[in-house]
Amino acid sequence: MGPNLGALIGAIKPAFDRMSTPADLAHLRDAILANVEQVVNDILVKSAVVKHLAQAGEIQVVGAFYEFSTGGVRFSEPVQLAAEPAAKDASGHK
Numbered sequence: 001m002g003p004n005l006g007a008l009i010g011a012i013k014p015a016f017d018r019m020s021t022p023a024d025l026a027h028l029r030d031a032i033l034a035n036v037e038q039v040v041n042d043i044l045v046k047s048a049v050v051k052h053l054a055q056a057g058e059i060q061v062v063g064a065f066y067e068f069s070t071g072g073v074r075f076s077e078p079v080q081l082a083a084e085p086a087a088k089d090a091s092g093h094k
Contacts, residue, residue, distance in 0.1 A: 014038050033076075036063035040079060055081045 015038035021027040040063045044051045053059040063076035 012038075032065050036065050036076060039063065040076070044079065044081070051081070054079065055083050057083075 012035055015034040016031060018038070019027070019030060019034050021030050040061055044054065044061060050059070050061065054061050060078040062078050064073050066073050
């Protein structure tokens with residue numbers, strides 16, 4: 001397996017590992033939805049800017065996938081994040 005394919009599989013594998021059904025053709029839609037959810041979670045973990053803007057209500061983070069059989073795009077519900085706690089000043093007060 002080449003490095004590009006390995007990187008692609010490594011990025012998708014966590015979604016498959018979380019699935020409660022087998023990752024086969026009969027459960028392809030479940031696998032796709034699990035991967036979309038994993039990508040959304042990865043973005044929020046890896047980007048402090050996106051996470052901050054989402055917590056502040058300035059942006060919405062939404063997963064989506066293109067469905068070849070219908071030609072439509074399916075969107076998830078926006079991710080709901082708790083607001084960031086207020087920062088304390090040097091004296092320990094909010």
